[in-house]
Amino acid sequence: MAAVHPVIAPEARADAVLDVRDLSIDFATPRGPVHALREVNLTVPRGSVVGVVGESGSGKTTLISAAMRLLPDNAELRGGAVLFEGEDVLRMSPQALRNLRGQRISMVFQDPMTALNPVLSIGQQMVDIQYRDRGLGRAAKKRKAAELLRRVGIPDPMQRLGNYPHEFSGGMRQRIAIAMALLGNPELLIADEPTTALDVTMEAQIIHLLRELQQDYQSSILFISHNLGLIAELCDYVVILYAGTVVEQGTVRDVFHRPQHPYTEALLVCDPALLQDVTRELPTIPGDVPDLVNLPRGCIFAERCPRVFERCRAEDPATRWVSAGHAARCHLASPLERS
Numbered sequence: 444m445a446a447v448h449p450v451i452a453p454e455a456r457a458d459a460v461l462d463v464r465d466l467s468i469d470f471a472t473p474r475g476p477v478h479a480l481r482e483v484n485l486t487v488p489r490g491s492v493v494g495v496v497g498e499s500g501s502g503k504t505t506l507i508s509a510a511m512r513l514l515p516d517n518a519e520l521r522g523g524a525v526l527f528e529g530e531d532v533l534r535m536s537p538q539a540l541r542n543l544r545g546q547r548i549s550m551v552f553q554d555p556m557t558a559l560n561p562v563l564s565i566g567q568q569m570v571d572i573q574y575r576d577r578g579l580g581r582a583a584k585k586r587k588a589a590e591l592l593r594r595v596g597i598p599d600p601m602q603r604l605g606n607y608p609h610e611f612s613g614g615m616r617q618r619i620a621i622a623m624a625l626l627g628n629p630e631l632l633i634a635d636e637p638t639t640a641l642d643v644t645m646e647a648q649i650i651h652l653l654r655e656l657q658q659d660y661q662s663s664i665l666f667i668s669h670n671l672g673l674i675a676e677l678c679d680y681v682v683i684l685y686a687g688t689v690v691e692q693g694t695v696r697d698v699f700h701r702p703q704h705p706y707t708e709a710l711l712v713c714d715p716a717l718l719q720d721v722t723r724e725l726p727t728i729p730g731d732v733p734d735l736v737n738l739p740r741g742c743i744f745a746e747r748c749p750r751v752f753e754r755c756r757a758e759d760p761a762t763r764w765v766s767a768g769h770a771a772r773c774h775l776a777s778p779l780e781r782s
Protein backbone atom coordinates (compact mmCIF):
# COMPACT_ATOMS: atom_id res chain seq x y z
CA MET A 444 0.00 0.00 0.00
CA ALA A 445 1.21 3.53 -0.76
CA ALA A 446 2.20 5.81 2.09
CA VAL A 447 -0.75 7.33 3.91
CA HIS A 448 -1.03 11.01 3.09
CA PRO A 449 -3.94 13.42 2.84
CA VAL A 450 -4.55 13.10 -0.85
CA ILE A 451 -8.26 13.51 -1.19
CA ALA A 452 -8.07 16.85 0.60
CA PRO A 453 -8.61 19.79 -1.77
CA GLU A 454 -5.03 21.05 -1.62
CA ALA A 455 -3.72 17.68 -2.83
CA ARG A 456 -5.87 17.59 -5.95
CA ALA A 457 -3.10 19.09 -8.04
CA ASP A 458 -1.50 15.70 -8.71
CA ALA A 459 -4.70 13.81 -9.40
CA VAL A 460 -5.02 11.73 -12.56
CA LEU A 461 -8.80 11.85 -12.18
CA ASP A 462 -10.60 14.49 -10.19
CA VAL A 463 -14.38 14.34 -10.09
CA ARG A 464 -15.81 17.58 -8.77
CA ASP A 465 -19.33 18.13 -7.50
CA LEU A 466 -20.68 15.85 -10.20
CA SER A 467 -24.47 15.62 -10.45
CA ILE A 468 -26.17 13.52 -13.13
CA ASP A 469 -29.87 12.83 -13.73
CA PHE A 470 -31.51 10.34 -16.07
CA ALA A 471 -34.72 11.47 -17.77
CA THR A 472 -37.49 8.86 -17.29
CA PRO A 473 -41.30 8.90 -17.68
CA ARG A 474 -41.57 9.04 -13.88
CA GLY A 475 -39.38 12.14 -13.77
CA PRO A 476 -35.63 12.63 -13.45
CA VAL A 477 -33.68 9.92 -11.61
CA HIS A 478 -31.08 11.78 -9.53
CA ALA A 479 -28.38 9.15 -10.03
CA LEU A 480 -25.36 11.15 -8.80
CA ARG A 481 -25.42 14.15 -6.52
CA GLU A 482 -22.40 16.35 -5.81
CA VAL A 483 -19.96 13.49 -6.09
CA ASN A 484 -16.35 14.34 -5.31
CA LEU A 485 -13.52 11.88 -5.66
CA THR A 486 -9.87 11.95 -6.58
CA VAL A 487 -7.53 9.32 -7.99
CA PRO A 488 -4.04 10.45 -6.96
CA ARG A 489 -1.29 9.49 -9.40
CA GLY A 490 0.07 6.01 -8.74
CA SER A 491 -2.69 4.96 -6.36
CA VAL A 492 -5.58 2.51 -6.34
CA VAL A 493 -8.95 3.96 -5.39
CA GLY A 494 -11.86 1.62 -4.66
CA VAL A 495 -15.48 2.61 -5.11
CA VAL A 496 -17.95 0.48 -3.22
CA GLY A 497 -21.72 0.69 -3.14
CA GLU A 498 -24.89 -1.38 -3.37
CA SER A 499 -26.62 -2.04 -6.66
CA GLY A 500 -28.07 1.25 -7.95
CA SER A 501 -25.69 3.43 -5.94
CA GLY A 502 -24.27 5.01 -9.11
CA LYS A 503 -20.99 3.15 -9.75
CA THR A 504 -21.58 2.56 -13.44
CA THR A 505 -22.91 6.09 -13.92
CA LEU A 506 -19.71 7.41 -12.35
CA ILE A 507 -17.34 5.48 -14.61
CA SER A 508 -19.49 6.16 -17.67
CA ALA A 509 -19.13 9.86 -16.90
CA ALA A 510 -15.36 9.45 -16.56
CA MET A 511 -15.24 8.02 -20.10
CA ARG A 512 -18.10 10.25 -21.32
CA LEU A 513 -20.05 7.20 -22.33
CA LEU A 514 -23.31 8.17 -20.67
CA PRO A 515 -26.62 7.02 -22.21
CA ASP A 516 -28.65 9.54 -24.22
CA ASN A 517 -31.14 10.20 -21.43
CA ALA A 518 -28.37 11.31 -19.05
CA GLU A 519 -28.33 14.97 -18.13
CA LEU A 520 -25.39 16.72 -16.56
CA ARG A 521 -26.76 18.82 -13.71
CA GLY A 522 -23.42 20.20 -12.63
CA GLY A 523 -19.79 19.55 -11.90
CA ALA A 524 -16.77 18.40 -13.85
CA VAL A 525 -14.66 15.28 -14.46
CA LEU A 526 -11.07 16.43 -14.72
CA PHE A 527 -8.68 13.97 -16.35
CA GLU A 528 -5.11 15.27 -16.13
CA GLY A 529 -6.70 18.67 -15.51
CA GLU A 530 -8.95 18.65 -18.58
CA ASP A 531 -12.73 18.31 -18.27
CA VAL A 532 -13.83 15.08 -19.99
CA LEU A 533 -17.42 16.36 -20.12
CA ARG A 534 -16.33 19.26 -22.31
CA MET A 535 -13.57 17.64 -24.40
CA SER A 536 -13.41 17.83 -28.21
CA PRO A 537 -14.33 14.64 -30.17
CA GLN A 538 -10.65 14.24 -31.13
CA ALA A 539 -9.50 14.45 -27.51
CA LEU A 540 -12.22 11.97 -26.51
CA ARG A 541 -11.01 9.45 -29.09
CA ASN A 542 -7.52 9.62 -27.60
CA LEU A 543 -8.95 9.30 -24.13
CA ARG A 544 -10.94 6.12 -24.53
CA GLY A 545 -8.99 2.92 -24.67
CA GLN A 546 -5.74 4.84 -24.87
CA ARG A 547 -5.29 7.24 -21.96
CA ILE A 548 -8.02 5.52 -19.94
CA SER A 549 -8.43 1.74 -20.29
CA MET A 550 -11.17 -0.43 -18.88
CA VAL A 551 -11.31 -3.96 -17.58
CA PHE A 552 -14.90 -5.25 -17.40
CA GLN A 553 -16.63 -7.89 -15.34
CA ASP A 554 -16.95 -10.11 -18.40
CA PRO A 555 -13.62 -10.30 -20.29
CA MET A 556 -15.49 -11.15 -23.50
CA THR A 557 -16.65 -7.50 -23.54
CA ALA A 558 -13.09 -6.61 -24.49
CA LEU A 559 -12.28 -9.66 -26.64
CA ASN A 560 -13.45 -10.43 -30.15
CA PRO A 561 -14.40 -14.14 -30.36
CA VAL A 562 -13.51 -14.49 -34.06
CA LEU A 563 -9.99 -13.03 -33.98
CA SER A 564 -6.87 -14.56 -32.46
CA ILE A 565 -5.53 -12.93 -29.32
CA GLY A 566 -2.37 -11.94 -31.20
CA GLN A 567 -4.32 -10.23 -33.98
CA GLN A 568 -6.37 -8.27 -31.45
CA MET A 569 -3.32 -7.23 -29.48
CA VAL A 570 -1.53 -6.07 -32.64
CA ASP A 571 -4.65 -4.19 -33.81
CA ILE A 572 -4.87 -2.27 -30.53
CA GLN A 573 -1.42 -0.85 -31.23
CA TYR A 574 -2.52 0.70 -34.54
CA ARG A 575 -1.61 4.16 -33.31
CA ASP A 576 2.00 3.15 -32.80
CA ARG A 577 3.13 3.66 -36.41
CA GLY A 578 6.82 3.54 -35.51
CA LEU A 579 6.57 -0.13 -34.52
CA GLY A 580 6.50 -2.98 -37.11
CA ARG A 581 4.17 -5.98 -36.85
CA ALA A 582 6.86 -8.29 -35.43
CA ALA A 583 7.72 -5.76 -32.72
CA LYS A 584 4.03 -5.34 -31.87
CA LYS A 585 3.70 -9.11 -31.52
CA ARG A 586 6.74 -9.19 -29.26
CA LYS A 587 5.23 -6.45 -27.12
CA ALA A 588 1.94 -8.38 -26.94
CA ALA A 589 3.74 -11.59 -25.95
CA GLU A 590 5.74 -9.76 -23.31
CA LEU A 591 2.54 -8.43 -21.71
CA LEU A 592 0.91 -11.88 -21.88
CA ARG A 593 3.95 -13.29 -20.12
CA ARG A 594 3.69 -10.53 -17.53
CA VAL A 595 0.06 -11.38 -16.73
CA GLY A 596 0.97 -15.05 -16.34
CA ILE A 597 0.09 -16.71 -19.67
CA PRO A 598 2.61 -19.53 -20.31
CA ASP A 599 4.19 -19.87 -23.81
CA PRO A 600 2.92 -16.43 -24.80
CA MET A 601 4.44 -16.37 -28.32
CA GLN A 602 2.58 -19.61 -29.22
CA ARG A 603 -0.61 -18.59 -27.48
CA LEU A 604 -0.91 -15.42 -29.57
CA GLY A 605 -2.33 -17.67 -32.29
CA ASN A 606 -5.20 -18.89 -30.05
CA TYR A 607 -8.77 -17.61 -30.00
CA PRO A 608 -10.52 -16.39 -26.82
CA HIS A 609 -12.57 -19.62 -26.41
CA GLU A 610 -9.32 -21.59 -26.13
CA PHE A 611 -8.61 -19.97 -22.74
CA SER A 612 -10.26 -20.42 -19.33
CA GLY A 613 -12.29 -17.57 -17.77
CA GLY A 614 -9.43 -16.56 -15.48
CA MET A 615 -6.95 -16.61 -18.40
CA ARG A 616 -9.30 -14.48 -20.49
CA GLN A 617 -9.46 -11.89 -17.73
CA ARG A 618 -5.63 -11.89 -17.60
CA ILE A 619 -5.59 -11.33 -21.38
CA ALA A 620 -8.14 -8.51 -21.06
CA ILE A 621 -5.88 -6.89 -18.46
CA ALA A 622 -2.86 -7.28 -20.76
CA MET A 623 -4.84 -5.65 -23.57
CA ALA A 624 -5.88 -2.80 -21.31
CA LEU A 625 -2.23 -2.18 -20.46
CA LEU A 626 -0.95 -2.27 -24.07
CA GLY A 627 -1.46 1.44 -24.66
CA ASN A 628 0.28 2.42 -21.37
CA PRO A 629 -2.88 4.08 -20.04
CA GLU A 630 -2.62 6.80 -17.44
CA LEU A 631 -5.69 5.38 -15.70
CA LEU A 632 -7.07 1.86 -15.56
CA ILE A 633 -10.73 1.51 -14.60
CA ALA A 634 -11.64 -1.98 -13.39
CA ASP A 635 -15.42 -2.50 -13.13
CA GLU A 636 -16.01 -5.55 -10.92
CA PRO A 637 -13.27 -7.42 -12.80
CA THR A 638 -13.41 -10.58 -10.70
CA THR A 639 -17.15 -11.03 -10.10
CA ALA A 640 -17.47 -13.71 -12.77
CA LEU A 641 -14.56 -15.75 -11.40
CA ASP A 642 -14.30 -18.34 -8.63
CA VAL A 643 -12.64 -17.36 -5.36
CA THR A 644 -9.19 -18.76 -6.22
CA MET A 645 -9.11 -17.03 -9.60
CA GLU A 646 -10.40 -13.86 -7.99
CA ALA A 647 -7.53 -13.84 -5.49
CA GLN A 648 -5.03 -14.45 -8.31
CA ILE A 649 -6.36 -11.59 -10.41
CA ILE A 650 -6.30 -9.19 -7.44
CA HIS A 651 -2.74 -10.26 -6.69
CA LEU A 652 -1.83 -9.67 -10.34
CA LEU A 653 -3.44 -6.20 -10.40
CA ARG A 654 -1.48 -5.28 -7.32
CA GLU A 655 1.82 -6.43 -8.82
CA LEU A 656 1.14 -4.65 -12.10
CA GLN A 657 0.16 -1.48 -10.27
CA GLN A 658 3.49 -1.52 -8.47
CA ASP A 659 5.55 -2.40 -11.56
CA TYR A 660 3.94 0.18 -13.80
CA GLN A 661 3.09 2.72 -11.07
CA SER A 662 -0.39 2.77 -12.58
CA SER A 663 -3.39 4.62 -11.24
CA ILE A 664 -6.44 2.40 -10.86
CA LEU A 665 -10.09 3.11 -10.17
CA PHE A 666 -11.49 -0.17 -8.89
CA ILE A 667 -15.24 -0.75 -8.65
CA SER A 668 -16.45 -3.57 -6.44
CA HIS A 669 -19.20 -4.94 -4.23
CA ASN A 670 -16.57 -6.79 -2.26
CA LEU A 671 -15.13 -5.06 0.80
CA GLY A 672 -12.46 -7.72 1.30
CA LEU A 673 -11.07 -7.12 -2.19
CA ILE A 674 -11.10 -3.35 -1.68
CA ALA A 675 -9.16 -3.78 1.57
CA GLU A 676 -6.68 -6.07 -0.16
CA LEU A 677 -6.02 -3.97 -3.23
CA CYS A 678 -6.79 -0.32 -2.62
CA ASP A 679 -5.06 2.63 -1.01
CA TYR A 680 -8.24 4.72 -0.78
CA VAL A 681 -11.91 3.91 -0.63
CA VAL A 682 -15.01 5.87 -1.59
CA ILE A 683 -18.34 4.69 -0.18
CA LEU A 684 -21.29 5.51 -2.45
CA TYR A 685 -24.84 5.38 -1.17
CA ALA A 686 -27.82 6.23 -3.40
CA GLY A 687 -25.71 8.49 -5.64
CA THR A 688 -23.91 10.30 -2.83
CA VAL A 689 -20.39 9.84 -1.45
CA VAL A 690 -21.09 9.21 2.22
CA GLU A 691 -17.51 8.52 3.28
CA GLN A 692 -14.02 8.49 1.78
CA GLY A 693 -10.44 8.26 2.90
CA THR A 694 -7.58 5.80 3.14
CA VAL A 695 -8.63 2.17 3.44
CA ARG A 696 -7.02 2.13 6.86
CA ASP A 697 -8.96 5.13 8.16
CA VAL A 698 -12.32 4.24 6.68
CA PHE A 699 -12.28 0.54 7.54
CA HIS A 700 -10.77 0.89 11.00
CA ARG A 701 -12.41 4.13 12.07
CA PRO A 702 -15.62 4.38 10.05
CA GLN A 703 -17.46 7.64 10.67
CA HIS A 704 -20.65 7.16 8.71
CA PRO A 705 -23.39 4.85 10.06
CA TYR A 706 -23.71 3.29 6.59
CA THR A 707 -20.02 2.36 6.54
CA GLU A 708 -20.34 1.04 10.07
CA ALA A 709 -23.25 -1.11 8.99
CA LEU A 710 -21.25 -2.44 6.03
CA LEU A 711 -18.35 -3.36 8.26
CA VAL A 712 -20.59 -4.61 11.06
CA CYS A 713 -18.04 -2.96 13.33
CA ASP A 714 -15.59 -5.78 12.73
CA PRO A 715 -12.74 -4.82 10.44
CA ALA A 716 -11.12 -8.19 11.14
CA LEU A 717 -13.72 -9.65 8.81
CA LEU A 718 -11.98 -7.81 6.02
CA GLN A 719 -9.28 -10.47 6.06
CA ASP A 720 -11.86 -12.57 4.30
CA VAL A 721 -11.51 -11.68 0.64
CA THR A 722 -14.75 -13.45 -0.20
CA ARG A 723 -16.69 -10.92 1.83
CA GLU A 724 -19.55 -9.36 -0.13
CA LEU A 725 -21.61 -6.40 1.03
CA PRO A 726 -23.90 -7.38 3.88
CA THR A 727 -27.62 -6.78 3.59
CA ILE A 728 -28.76 -3.82 5.61
CA PRO A 729 -32.42 -3.67 6.67
CA GLY A 730 -34.62 -1.21 4.76
CA ASP A 731 -34.69 0.05 1.19
CA VAL A 732 -32.56 2.40 -0.85
CA PRO A 733 -34.52 5.65 -1.32
CA ASP A 734 -36.38 6.38 -4.54
CA LEU A 735 -33.98 8.46 -6.62
CA VAL A 736 -36.90 10.22 -8.35
CA ASN A 737 -38.51 11.45 -5.13
CA LEU A 738 -35.55 12.04 -2.86
CA PRO A 739 -36.30 12.37 0.83
CA ARG A 740 -35.68 15.66 2.58
CA GLY A 741 -32.68 15.65 4.89
CA CYS A 742 -30.11 12.87 5.07
CA ILE A 743 -30.31 10.28 2.29
CA PHE A 744 -29.59 7.45 4.77
CA ALA A 745 -32.10 8.51 7.46
CA GLU A 746 -34.67 5.78 6.67
CA ARG A 747 -32.14 3.04 7.43
CA CYS A 748 -29.90 4.76 9.94
CA PRO A 749 -29.74 3.29 13.44
CA ARG A 750 -28.56 6.66 14.78
CA VAL A 751 -31.13 8.89 13.11
CA PHE A 752 -32.31 11.91 15.12
CA GLU A 753 -34.62 14.82 14.43
CA ARG A 754 -32.23 17.08 12.57
CA CYS A 755 -31.39 14.29 10.07
CA ARG A 756 -34.87 14.36 8.54
CA ALA A 757 -34.86 18.13 8.14
CA GLU A 758 -31.33 18.93 7.04
CA ASP A 759 -29.03 17.23 4.53
CA PRO A 760 -25.66 16.87 6.27
CA ALA A 761 -22.61 18.54 4.73
CA THR A 762 -19.41 16.58 4.04
CA ARG A 763 -17.13 17.03 7.02
CA TRP A 764 -13.41 16.31 7.26
CA VAL A 765 -12.82 14.08 10.26
CA SER A 766 -9.06 13.91 9.72
CA ALA A 767 -6.69 14.75 6.88
CA GLY A 768 -8.05 13.04 3.78
CA HIS A 769 -10.93 11.33 5.65
CA ALA A 770 -14.41 12.78 5.16
CA ALA A 771 -17.93 11.68 6.04
CA ARG A 772 -21.34 13.10 5.20
CA CYS A 773 -23.17 12.82 8.50
CA HIS A 774 -24.30 15.30 11.16
CA LEU A 775 -22.50 13.19 13.76
CA ALA A 776 -19.09 13.22 12.05
CA SER A 777 -16.57 15.40 13.84
CA PRO A 778 -12.78 15.78 13.80
CA LEU A 779 -11.06 12.76 15.33
CA GLU A 780 -8.25 12.72 17.85
CA ARG A 781 -5.45 10.67 16.29
CA SER A 782 -4.47 7.75 18.48
Ligand SMILES: Nc1ncnc2c1ncn2[C@@H]1O[C@H](COP(=O)(O)OP(=O)(O)OP(=O)(O)O)[C@@H](O)[C@H]1O
Pocket residue numbers: 470471472477479497498499500501502503504505506515517735
Ligand atom coordinates in the same frame (compact mmCIF):
# COMPACT_ATOMS: atom_id res chain seq x y z
N1 LIG B 1 -30.19 4.97 -18.62
C1 LIG B 1 -30.82 5.07 -17.44
N2 LIG B 1 -32.08 5.55 -17.38
C2 LIG B 1 -32.73 5.68 -16.21
N3 LIG B 1 -32.19 5.37 -15.03
C3 LIG B 1 -30.95 4.87 -15.02
C4 LIG B 1 -30.20 4.68 -16.23
N4 LIG B 1 -28.99 4.16 -15.91
C5 LIG B 1 -28.98 4.02 -14.57
N5 LIG B 1 -30.15 4.45 -14.03
C6 LIG B 1 -30.49 4.52 -12.60
O1 LIG B 1 -29.49 5.29 -11.96
C7 LIG B 1 -29.15 4.74 -10.69
C8 LIG B 1 -27.65 4.38 -10.66
O2 LIG B 1 -27.43 3.29 -11.55
P1 LIG B 1 -26.00 2.64 -11.79
O3 LIG B 1 -26.17 1.67 -12.91
O4 LIG B 1 -24.98 3.70 -11.95
O5 LIG B 1 -25.77 1.85 -10.42
P2 LIG B 1 -24.62 0.76 -10.04
O6 LIG B 1 -24.07 1.19 -8.74
O7 LIG B 1 -23.69 0.62 -11.18
O8 LIG B 1 -25.47 -0.58 -9.83
P3 LIG B 1 -25.04 -2.13 -10.09
O9 LIG B 1 -24.21 -2.53 -8.89
O10 LIG B 1 -26.36 -2.83 -10.12
O11 LIG B 1 -24.29 -2.18 -11.37
C9 LIG B 1 -30.08 3.54 -10.50
O12 LIG B 1 -31.20 3.98 -9.78
C10 LIG B 1 -30.45 3.16 -11.91
O13 LIG B 1 -31.72 2.55 -11.95
Ligand code: SF4
Pocket residue numbers: 704705706742743744745746748749750751752755760772773774775
Ligand atom coordinates in the same frame (compact mmCIF):
# COMPACT_ATOMS: atom_id res chain seq x y z
S1 SF4 C 1 -26.99 12.46 9.30
FE1 SF4 C 1 -28.32 11.37 10.72
S2 SF4 C 1 -29.48 9.89 9.48
FE2 SF4 C 1 -27.74 10.62 8.28
S3 SF4 C 1 -26.17 9.11 8.60
FE3 SF4 C 1 -25.81 10.73 10.09
S4 SF4 C 1 -26.95 10.12 11.93
FE4 SF4 C 1 -27.68 8.84 10.26
Ligand SMILES: [Mg+2]
Pocket residue numbers: 503504505
Ligand atom coordinates in the same frame (compact mmCIF):
# COMPACT_ATOMS: atom_id res chain seq x y z
MG1 LIG D 1 -23.12 -1.01 -12.35
